[in-house]
Amino acid sequence: xxxxxxxxxxxxxxxxxxxxxxxxxxxxxxxxxxxxxxxxxxxxxxxxxxxxxxxxxxxxxxxxxxxxxxxxxxxxxxxxxxxxxxxxxxxxxxxxxxxxxxxxxxxxxxxxxxxxxxxxxxxxxxxxxxxxxxxxxxxxxxxxxxxxxxxxxxxxxxxxxxxxxxxxxxxxxxxxxxxxxxxxxxxxxxxxxxxxxxxxxxxxxxxxxxxxxxxxxxxxxxxxxxxxxxxxxxxxxxxxxxxxxxxxxxxxxxxxxxxxxxxxxxxxxxxxxxxxxxxxxxxxxxxxxxxxxxxxxxxxxxxxxxxxxxxxxxxxxxxxxxxxxxxxxxxxxxxxxxxxxxxxxxxxxxxxxxxxxxxxxxxxxxxxxxxxxxxxxxxxxxxxxxxxxxxxxxxxxxxxxxxxxxxxxxxxxxxxxxxxxxxxxxxxxxxxxxxxxxxxxxxxxxxxxxxxxxxxxxxxxxxxxxxxxxxxxxxxxxxxxxxxxxxxxxxxxx
Amino acid sequence: xxxxxxxxxxxxxxxxxxxxxxxxxxxxxxxxxxxxxxxxxxxxxxxxxxxxxxxxxxxxxxxxxxxxxxxxxxxxxxxxxxxxxxxxxxxxxxxxxxxxxxxxxxxxxxxxxxxxxxxxxxxxxxxxxxxxxxxxxxxxxxxxxxxxxxxxxxxxxxxxxxxxxxxxxxxxxxxxxxxxxxxxxxxxxxxxxxxxxxxxxxxxxxxxxxxxxxxxxxxxxxxxxxxxxxxxxxxxxxxxxxxxxxxxxxxxxxxxxxxxxxxxxxxxxxxxxxxxxxxxxxxxxxxxxxxxxxxxxxxxxxxxxxxxxxxxxxxxxxxxxxxxxxxxxxxxxxxxxxxxxxxxxxxxxxxxxxxxxxxxxxxxxxxxxxxxxxxxxxxxxxxxxxxxxxxxxxxxxxxxxxxxxxxxxxxxxxxxxxxxxxxxxxxxxxxxxxxxxxxxxxxxxxxxxxxxxxxxxxxxxxxxxxxxxxxxxxxxxxxxxxxxxxxxxxxxxx
Numbered sequence: 001x002x003x004x005x006x007x008x009x010x011x012x013x014x015x016x017x018x019x020x021x022x023x024x025x026x027x028x029x030x031x032x033x034x035x036x037x038x039x040x041x042x043x044x045x046x047x048x049x050x051x052x053x054x055x056x057x058x059x060x061x062x063x064x065x066x067x068x069x070x071x072x073x074x075x076x077x078x079x080x081x082x083x084x085x086x087x088x089x090x091x092x093x094x095x096x097x098x099x100x101x102x103x104x105x106x107x108x109x110x111x112x113x114x115x116x117x118x119x120x121x122x123x124x125x126x127x128x129x130x131x132x133x134x135x136x137x138x139x140x141x142x143x144x145x146x147x148x149x150x151x152x153x154x155x156x157x158x159x160x161x162x163x164x165x166x167x168x169x170x171x172x173x174x175x176x177x178x179x180x181x182x183x184x185x186x187x188x189x190x191x192x193x194x195x196x197x198x199x200x201x202x203x204x205x206x207x208x209x210x211x212x213x214x215x216x217x218x219x220x221x222x223x224x225x226x227x228x229x230x231x232x233x234x235x236x237x238x239x240x241x242x243x244x245x246x247x248x249x250x251x252x253x254x255x256x257x258x259x260x261x262x263x264x265x266x267x268x269x270x271x272x273x274x275x276x277x278x279x280x281x282x283x284x285x286x287x288x289x290x291x292x293x294x295x296x297x298x299x300x301x302x303x304x305x306x307x308x309x310x311x312x313x314x315x316x317x318x319x320x321x322x323x324x325x326x327x328x329x330x331x332x333x334x335x336x337x338x339x340x341x342x343x344x345x346x347x348x349x350x351x352x353x354x355x356x357x358x359x360x361x362x363x364x365x366x367x368x369x370x371x372x373x374x375x376x377x378x379x380x381x382x383x384x385x386x387x388x389x390x391x392x393x394x395x396x397x398x399x400x401x402x403x404x405x406x407x408x409x410x411x412x413x414x415x416x417x418x419x420x421x422x423x424x425x426x427x428x429x430x431x432x433x434x435x436x437x438x439x440x441x442x443x444x445x446x447x448x449x450x451x452x453x454x455x456x457x458x459x460x461x462x463x464x465x466x467x468x469x470x471x472x473x474x475x476x477x478x479x480x481x482x483x484x485x486x487x488x489x490x491x492x493x494x
Numbered sequence: 495x496x497x498x499x500x501x502x503x504x505x506x507x508x509x510x511x512x513x514x515x516x517x518x519x520x521x522x523x524x525x526x527x528x529x530x531x532x533x534x535x536x537x538x539x540x541x542x543x544x545x546x547x548x549x550x551x552x553x554x555x556x557x558x559x560x561x562x563x564x565x566x567x568x569x570x571x572x573x574x575x576x577x578x579x580x581x582x583x584x585x586x587x588x589x590x591x592x593x594x595x596x597x598x599x600x601x602x603x604x605x606x607x608x609x610x611x612x613x614x615x616x617x618x619x620x621x622x623x624x625x626x627x628x629x630x631x632x633x634x635x636x637x638x639x640x641x642x643x644x645x646x647x648x649x650x651x652x653x654x655x656x657x658x659x660x661x662x663x664x665x666x667x668x669x670x671x672x673x674x675x676x677x678x679x680x681x682x683x684x685x686x687x688x689x690x691x692x693x694x695x696x697x698x699x700x701x702x703x704x705x706x707x708x709x710x711x712x713x714x715x716x717x718x719x720x721x722x723x724x725x726x727x728x729x730x731x732x733x734x735x736x737x738x739x740x741x742x743x744x745x746x747x748x749x750x751x752x753x754x755x756x757x758x759x760x761x762x763x764x765x766x767x768x769x770x771x772x773x774x775x776x777x778x779x780x781x782x783x784x785x786x787x788x789x790x791x792x793x794x795x796x797x798x799x800x801x802x803x804x805x806x807x808x809x810x811x812x813x814x815x816x817x818x819x820x821x822x823x824x825x826x827x828x829x830x831x832x833x834x835x836x837x838x839x840x841x842x843x844x845x846x847x848x849x850x851x852x853x854x855x856x857x858x859x860x861x862x863x864x865x866x867x868x869x870x871x872x873x874x875x876x877x878x879x880x881x882x883x884x885x886x887x888x889x890x891x892x893x894x895x896x897x898x899x900x901x902x903x904x905x906x907x908x909x910x911x912x913x914x915x916x917x918x919x920x921x922x923x924x925x926x927x928x929x930x931x932x933x934x935x936x937x938x939x940x941x942x943x944x945x946x947x948x949x950x951x952x953x954x955x956x957x958x959x960x961x962x963x964x965x966x967x968x969x970x971x972x973x974x975x976x977x978x979x980x981x982x983x984x985x986x987x988x
Contacts, residue, residue: 079934081934081937084740088593090584090620092617092619093584093619093620103583106581125586126584126586245607246578440575443575
């Protein structure tokens with residue numbers, strides 16, 4: 001579905017705006033490290049300028065119709081200024097990664113300005129390791145969950161030589177600013193479009209947005225196949241406290257091969273191993289705070305995508321919330337993995353497989369798009385303790401202006417009363433964690449990061465010491481000692 | 495007046511909070527350039543830590559009483575974290591001053607977090623010129639206009655060797671968080687204090703904050719001695735449009751001696767020359783936008799301080815708004831200066847002289863304090879086109895951790911519907927302009943800066959070509975060709 005001037009926001013996109021508060025930002029991001037030398041700032045600007053016509057939403061801002069006549073619309077921003085959105089900064093000396101994460105935390109702490117297109121891209125120089133970093137920061141509502149195309153998708157190339165992108169015949173000129181009549185009439189256009197696409201439910205959404213939103217939420221939860229009787233609130237923990245606007249961010253680098261080594265040794269999926277490692281880290285973190293974990297099972301909200309009845313490019317993708325168990329009461333790592341696997345196996349295999357397929361099939365490199373799908377859920381629920389989102393990325397190197405992208409780290413978001421979020425993304429043999437915490441509530445975010453490392457290392461050591469051969473010959477080479485074996489091509493996820 | 499836990503905000507300080515909106519920030523700042531090498535970040539933190547007890551407000555946050563029982567109070571922040579407030583960043587290569595001003599614009603665009611002490615201090619590295627920069631960003635309401643002490647005051651030394659500041663006997667420990675009863679009782683304490691100080695008006699302010707505020711505003715305007723019949727709104731110009739939250743910042747470096755050269759050649763005060771130069775720059779800027787200036791006189795709001803009936807350390811300082819003329823209709827620079835002088839002479843000499851004395855007498859180096867006084871006015875008025883604030887600073891070098899402060903630039907603020915503000919500060923022979931503009935409305939802020947340079951250069955050339963000797967022998971050495979002659983000691987202002 002093309003992104004057009006006067007498109008009306010979907011009910012769910014509009015709900016992202018409504019759910020956003022001064023302390024619960026609804027933007028997400030990704031940090032990409034690239035080889036040097038850093039392109040000149042003007043070169044980056046020109047590169048983005050040459051591809052911006054592929055993502056029209058990035059030059060559109062919100063327009064509120066008068067008299068509350070429906071949801072906001074996307075309209076061309078007549079004062080669009082690329083240099084406002086693309087920003088250049090640097091780390092102070094010596095330029096360590098800790099300094100980079102501190103910067104990322106700060107930049108994610110500021111709400112996007114609603115009067116402009118809802119995105120920023122930061123070019124960060126002064127890295128001790130050389131090269132440069134790119135931080136993308138994009139509002140949920142901007143990212144078209146349908147077409148799955150965002151700025152990061154169009155900025156990166158699969159070859160060192162940038163692809164020639166055909167230019168439009170004419171330079172971009174914004175449509176004239178809409179009149180109040182346009183803003184109301186736009187609603188009618190939206191209705192007509194929706195009807196043409198055969199999506200009858202949207203009609204109801206316009207007439208009764210609240211009830212439609214509720215129905216959409218319920219439908220999403222239905223697809224989510226919550227199989228354990230978990231409709232009581234998630235346990236009270238230090239994770240679920242009032243949060244402020246400020247964020248901390250840190251990362252853990254891992255090898256995808258290590259996760260495969262573990263699943264091959266003990267069974268389960270890569271995602272089961274992720275949840276087991278997160279459980280182990282949470283267990284240690286809670287103990288460090290003097291919180292007892294006997295009998296406590298926390299719950300992760302794990303966004304998954306399931307194919308609906310429609311094809312892609314219509315309203316085909318459905319997002320569901322899986323409420324995955326985090327058995328922090330189990331000390332033994334292998335027993336913890338088995339408990340996770342047992343609970344997850346209770347979910348219908350068929351639906352999950354379809355979801356994984358859709359996620360893997362997302363074209364190109366689109367972490368914001370996939371992360372955005374995580375928010376197609378109702379975050380006002382108190383049914384989960386934290387978001388754990390696991391995004392498969394491309395298993396081949398990508399380039400920007402000929403510089404190889406060496407590392408990718410996703411940045412999730414914190415719904416109200418949720419002080420920690422874990423995002424994981426694989427890329428070219430890596431399986432990196434991006435940890436986002438409330439600045440005050442998670443002052444010990446590094447302790448949690450250390451828990452991730454320790455918990456994974458325990459499982460890797462146990463898997464290595466196990467003498468049984470890997471289950472399938474085709475997967476035997478997936479394990480590596482140092483995680484450096486980059487697997488080319490889209491690696492299958494368990 | 496000491497800054498204490500459970501102090502209630504004054505009516506005027508509370509009005510700064512009320513007047514602040516998403517697009518009209520009520521924080522001000524100063525940029526200081528220092529010689530290198532930059533101290534280690536930890537050294538800066540320790541330095542601030544060692545002097546923070548001198549400015550207790552900097553560890554206090556706002557607390558709202560329940561049931562709207564009066565104005566907010568200042569309370570110790572039990573989660574105070576110096577590293578949140580003091581931040582380290584760097585410019586991207588090559589680290590030009592333009593890049594620094596872009597950073598300042600960005601940092602001033604973000605509202606301070608009301609849940610924490612209302613200030614930030616940024617250490618900026620990576621300057622092409624060497625050394626480092628300090629940006630202070632402080633909310634109006636934080637700065638105690640009474641005692642006139644702020645963090646910048648206590649951070650800088652008058653000698654290269656940092657002064658030994660006596661430490662308190664015990665390390666700082668926050669008072670316990672106030673209960674709702676404390677927050678209401680605090681009001682009673684505030685009342686008692688105010689009564690003890692003999693400030694009966696404050697009693698009424700608590701009972702009827704709106705009417706008290708109005709009375710305070712009227713009193714300030716009365717003191718301001720608005721002598722020309724200027725109670726009709728200021729002319730409509732591109733300066734007075736709806737503004738957004740984003741800012742541009744740039745500076746113009748000048749020599750105080752050049753301003754004295756001009757006043758000695760043609761009469762008037764340094765401040766008259768400032769207003770003449772600003773008028774010339776506005777004239778050129780308006781012409782550049784195709785706006786005609788025939789018959790147009792713009793109006794600057796010029797904050798001045800006048801000594802009241804009370805001594806300092808009580809509520810002694812009164813701030814008044816002078817609405818100074820900016821005769822943009824006059825092309826000839828000398829005629830423009832004469833028109834400014836004529837209008838300004840209409841203001842009572844006595845009051846102005848007292849105001850200047852109070853301003854000059856402010857202890858040490860306190861640009862935020864003085865700038866804050868500018869906001870002790872009602873900015874909802876449409877009676878002026880822009881703020882022009884001229885702050886005399888010390889005429890001797892200052893040091894931070896032994897590094898000489900080489901340049902100072904003040905950063906003002908933009909009230910609603912005011913897209914440009916001009917702040918001027920003198921320091922050690924310099925007379926630097928800091929120009930703050932709305933990001934979108936003043937996209938041509940550099941053109942205005944160029945107009946300042948051109949307008950001043952015109953007057954300097956005319957003053958030099960004038961053959962008549964300076965009026966007073968004692969002032970004859972005040973003029974310099976390049977502005978490099980640093981005058982030591984507090985230079986008298988015209």
